[in-house]
Amino acid sequence: MIVAKPHPIRAIAVPVLTGAALAIWAFPVLWALLTSFKTERDVLAYPPSLIFTPTLANYHDVLFGATSIVPNLWSSVIVAVGATFFTVVFAVPAAYALARLRYPAKRASGFYVLATQMLPPVGLIIPYYLVLQRVGGLDTYFGLILIDLTLTLPFAIWLMVSYFEDVPLEMEEAALLDRAGRFGALWHVILPQVRGGIAVTTIFVFLNTWNEFLFAVVIGGNRVRPVTVAMFNFMSVEQTQWARLAAGATLAMLPVILIGLFAQRHIVKGLTVGAVKGGGRR
Amino acid sequence: MSADATTRTGRPGNASRGSIRLEGIVKRHGATTVLHDVDLAIEPGEFFVLLGPSGSGKTTTLRILAGLESVSAGSVTMDGEDVTTTPPGERDVAMVFQSYALYPHMSVAANIGFPLRMVKVPAAEVARAVEAAATKVGIQHLLARTPGQLSGGQQQRCALARAIVREPRLFLLDEPLSNLDAKLRLETRLELHSLQRNLGVTTVYVTHDQEEAMTLADRIAVFMDGRIVQVGTPREVFATPQTRAVAGFIGTPPMNLLEGVWQGDTVTVAGHAFPVGAHAAAPRDVTLGVRPGDVRVADGGLPAHVERVEDLGDTAVLSYRAAGALVKQKTDRTVVREGDDVTLGFAPGSAHLFDRTTGARL
Numbered sequence: 001m002i003v004a005k006p007h008p009i010r011a012i013a014v015p016v017l018t019g020a021a022l023a024i025w026a027f028p029v030l031w032a033l034l035t036s037f038k039t040e041r042d043v044l045a046y047p048p049s050l051i052f053t054p055t056l057a058n059y060h061d062v063l064f065g066a067t068s069i070v071p072n073l074w075s076s077v078i079v080a081v082g083a084t085f086f087t088v089v090f091a092v093p094a095a096y097a098l099a100r101l102r103y104p105a106k107r108a109s110g111f112y113v114l115a116t117q118m119l120p121p122v123g124l125i126i127p128y129y130l131v132l133q134r135v136g137g138l139d140t141y142f143g144l145i146l147i148d149l150t151l152t153l154p155f156a157i158w159l160m161v162s163y164f165e166d167v168p169l170e171m172e173e174a175a176l177l178d179r180a181g182r183f184g185a186l187w188h189v190i191l192p193q194v195r196g197g198i199a200v201t202t203i204f205v206f207l208n209t210w211n212e213f214l215f216a217v218v219i220g221g222n223r224v225r226p227v228t229v230a231m232f233n234f235m236s237v238e239q240t241q242w243a244r245l246a247a248g249a250t251l252a253m254l255p256v257i258l259i260g261l262f263a264q265r266h267i268v269k270g271l272t273v274g275a276v277k278g279g280g281r282r
Numbered sequence: 283m284s285a286d287a288t289t290r291t292g293r294p295g296n297a298s299r300g301s302i303r304l305e306g307i308v309k310r311h312g313a314t315t316v317l318h319d320v321d322l323a324i325e326p327g328e329f330f331v332l333l334g335p336s337g338s339g340k341t342t343t344l345r346i347l348a349g350l351e352s353v354s355a356g357s358v359t360m361d362g363e364d365v366t367t368t369p370p371g372e373r374d375v376a377m378v379f380q381s382y383a384l385y386p387h388m389s390v391a392a393n394i395g396f397p398l399r400m401v402k403v404p405a406a407e408v409a410r411a412v413e414a415a416a417t418k419v420g421i422q423h424l425l426a427r428t429p430g431q432l433s434g435g436q437q438q439r440c441a442l443a444r445a446i447v448r449e450p451r452l453f454l455l456d457e458p459l460s461n462l463d464a465k466l467r468l469e470t471r472l473e474l475h476s477l478q479r480n481l482g483v484t485t486v487y488v489t490h491d492q493e494e495a496m497t498l499a500d501r502i503a504v505f506m507d508g509r510i511v512q513v514g515t516p517r518e519v520f521a522t523p524q525t526r527a528v529a530g531f532i533g534t535p536p537m538n539l540l541e542g543v544w545q546g547d548t549v550t551v552a553g554h555a556f557p558v559g560a561h562a563a564a565p566r567d568v569t570l571g572v573r574p575g576d577v578r579v580a581d582g583g584l585p586a587h588v589e590r591v592e593d594l595g596d597t598a599v600l601s602y603r604a605a606g607a608l609v610k611q612k613t614d615r616t617v618v619r620e621g622d623d624v625t626l627g628f629a630p631g632s633a634h635l636f637d638r639t640t641g642a643r644l
Contacts, residue, residue, distance in 0.1 A: 176369070177376060177377045178376075179397055184400060196471070
């Protein structure tokens, strides 16, 4: 980590640019949040009104009404948590091996992992559909999680490798000499130092699987219908229920934002853990 | 030697512990051989230094002792037990790495106690041992900090404490002073020496700094190109280097080496005959070695041109161009100036002769 003295231009440019980026990012979120408290009539008012009588009717509808998205939220939780769990469980040892162990074709396999990301998922959806149909995996959590893994695992491995590579080999050797054994070294010395990386990976995978729509709509069905697919139902040929859609979207965003806030501490910690020698004193 | 070392430790209980043997060690990385048939016997309580230039195989030897590298051939024996294939954690050895390799997410106390916790030593006992080890190296007031909050010297002590806390049979130190500044290095060197004497634990110490080797070692093994070329006390290695390469490596500055022909009682260098204390019947191509401290400005000697005078305060290092080679003199009295032309001789009995082709001492 290189800490440079801020250049005068940088001192101005950084807050301005981050402010602009934040505004662009925050505007639709705030818009959705506002819309979720409006009645359908207020939503369609022109010019759009900032002053209106807020209502919780939309939230009541999407939580307890006929079009409740609670089962879909639950569906999303199962898919996202399941996919995230298995991604991390597989990615951590795989990345550790890629970062540490010497074996033939290591570079090639590392590139292969990344190369799988270069295929557009939409090109894979038909083969996946056919394969899952054959094994009875359509409209099952198993099927959707499995397909999500093909999407998340390569990137998660690739992300984790760099974190493992940042842990000096000598530290692991020190742990071996300190009688920790290979698993002890991994558990007590290596993993605590890559926990920032694990947190980042977890968030990334959770976000991706929570937001995932394409596979969910094709592989899913009546039993497995994540919230992204369910919200699609608020749009129909006759009309779009903007206010309910906004309420649903707000609820769908909530866990993602909460997890982001919670994990932020770990991410920052993961980036600032002292290095081998004179960490933090450079 | 061994009896000497053990009595000096004052801990006869350790006398039987920490005897190390390397026999016929060969290490290959693919097609390249980094260690050729290395044999070494280290006695209990000894402070043994592996000295050599980088890439000479000294660190590889240390890592083989640690169990971090496998051997291609040969055996490692500790206290009579063959540990050639024993994993690092089961060899009862502790190591201080050049980078210290402290665990950044743990406090100093947790770092020092780690090797004990890994073998399920009760917490109260760990705390006592940590306190004792930290006190020995003078960092008992820093136990609650993390390594990132320590200075380089303090980190080094923390690494030492982590090694001594378990009372192993062997300490392995890989250039432990190289990351310290010059002044701290000298202080730490002295402390390290007395710490090792007090603990009486067999110590193998890797360095490329011959001054460290000379001051710390009971015995030195000099490594060159993956071979041990000489084993001996610092005095022996300095006074009677067994090869031209060792002669050219040991000493600051190292020994002057001049090509000459040895016949009778003299060696002729660039047409000038130097008397040496040995006799050769037939003419023989040799390398004449003279320590910079033994070079004298003398009448009727080898013509030389003064190229450079480096004044170090109490001593000076003079560089001469003579017989087509660079000759260094170390003296406390500078009688020449840059650009002078003088003639050089050397102190009687100070000549070292090496075979020109094999480099072996004659």
